[in-house]
Amino acid sequence: MRWSLDDVPVYVAVVEQGGMTGAAELLGRPKSSVSTAIARLEKGLGIRLLERNSRSQRVTAEGETFYRHAQLILEQAREADATVAGLRADPAGRLTVALPPAFCQEVVAPRLHAFRQAFPKIDLQIVITSHGVDLLREQVDMAVVVGRMVDSDLVTRVLIAGALTCVASPAYLAANPVDEGLEGLRRHIQLCETRYGIKRMPVHVAGQAAVLDLQTGISHVNNPLVVRAAVLNGAGVAPLPRHYVRDQIREGSLIEVQPEVTFDIEASTLSAVYLSRRLMSPRLRAFVDFLAEACR
Amino acid sequence: MRWSLDDVPVYVAVVEQGGMTGAAELLGRPKSSVSTAIARLEKGLGIRLLERNSRSQRVTAEGETFYRHAQLILEQAREADATVAGLRADPAGRLTVALPPAFCQEVVAPRLHAFRQAFPKIDLQIVITSHGVDLLREQVDMAVVVGRMVDSDLVTRVLIAGALTCVASPAYLAANPVDEGLEGLRRHIQLCETRYGIKRMPVHVAGQAAVLDLQTGISHVNNPLVVRAAVLNGAGVAPLPRHYVRDQIREGSLIEVQPEVTFDIEASTLSAVYLSRRLMSPRLRAFVDFLAEACR
DNA sequence: TCCTGTCGTTCAAAATTCTGAACGCTGCGA
DNA sequence: TCGCAGCGTTCAGAATTTTGAACGACAGGA
Numbered sequence: 001m002r003w004s005l006d007d008v009p010v011y012v013a014v015v016e017q018g019g020m021t022g023a024a025e026l027l028g029r030p031k032s033s034v035s036t037a038i039a040r041l042e043k044g045l046g047i048r049l050l051e052r053n054s055r056s057q058r059v060t061a062e063g064e065t066f067y068r069h070a071q072l073i074l075e076q077a078r079e080a081d082a083t084v085a086g087l088r089a090d091p092a093g094r095l096t097v098a099l100p101p102a103f104c105q106e107v108v109a110p111r112l113h114a115f116r117q118a119f120p121k122i123d124l125q126i127v128i129t130s131h132g133v134d135l136l137r138e139q140v141d142m143a144v145v146v147g148r149m150v151d152s153d154l155v156t157r158v159l160i161a162g163a164l165t166c167v168a169s170p171a172y173l174a175a176n177p178v179d180e181g182l183e184g185l186r187r188h189i190q191l192c193e194t195r196y197g198i199k200r201m202p203v204h205v206a207g208q209a210a211v212l213d214l215q216t217g218i219s220h221v222n223n224p225l226v227v228r229a230a231v232l233n234g235a236g237v238a239p240l241p242r243h244y245v246r247d248q249i250r251e252g253s254l255i256e257v258q259p260e261v262t263f264d265i266e267a268s269t270l271s272a273v274y275l276s277r278r279l280m281s282p283r284l285r286a287f288v289d290f291l292a293e294a295c296r
Numbered sequence: 297m298r299w300s301l302d303d304v305p306v307y308v309a310v311v312e313q314g315g316m317t318g319a320a321e322l323l324g325r326p327k328s329s330v331s332t333a334i335a336r337l338e339k340g341l342g343i344r345l346l347e348r349n350s351r352s353q354r355v356t357a358e359g360e361t362f363y364r365h366a367q368l369i370l371e372q373a374r375e376a377d378a379t380v381a382g383l384r385a386d387p388a389g390r391l392t393v394a395l396p397p398a399f400c401q402e403v404v405a406p407r408l409h410a411f412r413q414a415f416p417k418i419d420l421q422i423v424i425t426s427h428g429v430d431l432l433r434e435q436v437d438m439a440v441v442v443g444r445m446v447d448s449d450l451v452t453r454v455l456i457a458g459a460l461t462c463v464a465s466p467a468y469l470a471a472n473p474v475d476e477g478l479e480g481l482r483r484h485i486q487l488c489e490t491r492y493g494i495k496r497m498p499v500h501v502a503g504q505a506a507v508l509d510l511q512t513g514i515s516h517v518n519n520p521l522v523v524r525a526a527v528l529n530g531a532g533v534a535p536l537p538r539h540y541v542r543d544q545i546r547e548g549s550l551i552e553v554q555p556e557v558t559f560d561i562e563a564s565t566l567s568a569v570y571l572s573r574r575l576m577s578p579r580l581r582a583f584v585d586f587l588a589e590a591c592r
Numbered sequence: 593t594c595c596t597g598t599c600g601t602t603c604a605a606a607a608t609t610c611t612g613a614a615c616g617c618t619g620c621g622a
Numbered sequence: 623t624c625g626c627a628g629c630g631t632t633c634a635g636a637a638t639t640t641t642g643a644a645c646g647a648c649a650g651g652a
Contacts, residue, residue: 001377047380068592
């Protein structure tokens with residue numbers, strides 16, 4: 001990388017202001033700095049970003065491409081800055097959040113102490129519910145929900161884009177070997193989270209699309225931790241979010257079955273949903289960052 | 297933002313090398329530069345990144361948080377650099393790609409001329425198929441597929457995370473007003489793309505989860521453009537990827553019906569899938585970047 | 593306990609970048 | 623056709639950053 005990241009904000013400003021003079025004003029620096037920064041960036045990248053004769057300019061095709069990337073870089077930088085600003089501000093005040101039962105128990109609870117220690121002045125109120133979005137406007141500052149909520153005036157941040165994976169206990173597998181193929185797998189599924197219990201679950205096996213019936217003759221529970229507990233005690237094979245079985249797989253109390261089968265479903269995604277990205281309170285930012293880190 | 301982006305790569309190097317000396321070696325700069333860069337960054341951010349006594353150091357909690365953001369910034373920067381390098385290299389050679397019919401016709405075809413003009417030396421071969429992944433290893437360099445393929449040794453780049461939206465022609469709506477509520481909507485759906493034609497399509501209406509039967513008594517076609525053509529000619533209301541109806545909505549030949557209904561489904565996602573991110577040929581990178589830009 | 597190798601910091605000189613005024617060019621209106 | 627206003631570029635001095643060597647501090651082995 002033979003170019004300087006510090007010239008990126010300058011270039012973005014020039015493109016967005018439509019000229020160096022405007023950019024210079026926006027950035028509060030002399031226009032000569034802007035001019036040299038652009039020249040340096042072009043030299044470093046080895047391409048011409050702006051087609052310019054001494055009076056006007058337009059963005060070249062390559063410049064357009066680079067601009068898109070530059071925006072992303074800047075966005076990340078601003079995100080980092082906002083997070084750090086939040087850390088420094090020692091966020092305080094009441095923060096009410098809605099969390100689904102399993103997520104709260106499995107991911108948040110074990111780390112709650114660390115959060116309270118890092119932000120002792122945040123008065124965190126947790127509401128356990130699976131329908132957090134309904135409370136979003138009136139009663140809670142943020143909700144963790146299943147899926148990838150798309151709503152024009154809500155901001156969604158994906159926490160777990162977790163794929164489902166099929167697992168079973170070693171004891172069960174020893175007693176009941178699983179045949180190859182989807183049908184072999186299907187015969188061992190006794191129990192499944194309600195959300196995944198659809199008749200034609202689309203799956204991929206080594207790139208091949210197929211469907212799996214997760215409804216007929218299968219019991220359903222609307223809590224993944226119940227399914228996990230059952231499977232740990234020998235209730236056959238069940239598809240579960242990888243995030244909830246990672247530890248068990250590592251320590252050997254669960255074994256992945258046919259890991260080549262991937263499930264094409266949004267229902268295993270968990271997202272944090274809140275109102276505005278720009279006017280996010282430091283305490284909300286701190287908590288969302290904390291969740292994102294906990295889910296890594 | 298009171299800190300310099302140029303110090304970010306230095307910090308990342310220090311964290312990853314576990315020390316300033318190692319980082320200095322990696323970056324090929326004197327360690328004094330590394331030391332001052334870190335000190336400057338800490339001052340600019342207003343937080344302590346590394347807890348260090350004159351011999352060793354460890355990353356603080358805040359430093360860990362910032363490191364994650366720093367990685368993202370750097371990743372974006374590298375991505376930008378690779379793209380520009382690709383542009384400059386004047387990519388050449390044969391590139392074979394697999395595209396689904398509707399996507400190729402609607403998104404790629406109108407922009408193909410621009411691509412050929414920008415990269416005249418790329419000998420582009422297009423295979424029209426809906427099962428591009430199957431060809432991925434042997435016959436094509438890249439495939440555009442429906443969904444969000446998760447496969448350990450495939451790289452996926454989401455092109456359209458498009459939500460579905462329900463549309464109808466103005467003439468149809470004038471003659472057949474749609475009642476409020478999901479059931480009102482349901483009565484007008486006559487036709488639907490095969491992929492969305494499931495019995496319990498999960499939807500959200502203003503945050504409330506619900507399901508919509510898109511199977512019983514509905515005709516299915518496995519091509520969204522056919523559905524669109526039919527709806528344009530009065531075939532009731534149909535859910536379609538927003539990306540395929542954007543132009544029609546703008547020019548008024550289609551109208552959104554109950555836009556507050558959002559569909560929770562991956563089937564409307566389109567992704568580019570290819571083998572390796574690191575060893576991507578310049579021509580493949582050029583084409584994937586072109587697709588991403590076309591889908592913006 | 594002392595020695596030694598290694599690590600991060602400091603400092604003044606050197607290189608680089610930044611700055612503001614002057615310059616030259618171009619599009620627009622008269 | 624001409625003149626002016628506004629834009630990007632240039633240039634030399636000023637400010638900042640970079641650099642390599644010297645320094646101080648600590649861990650581990652003798």
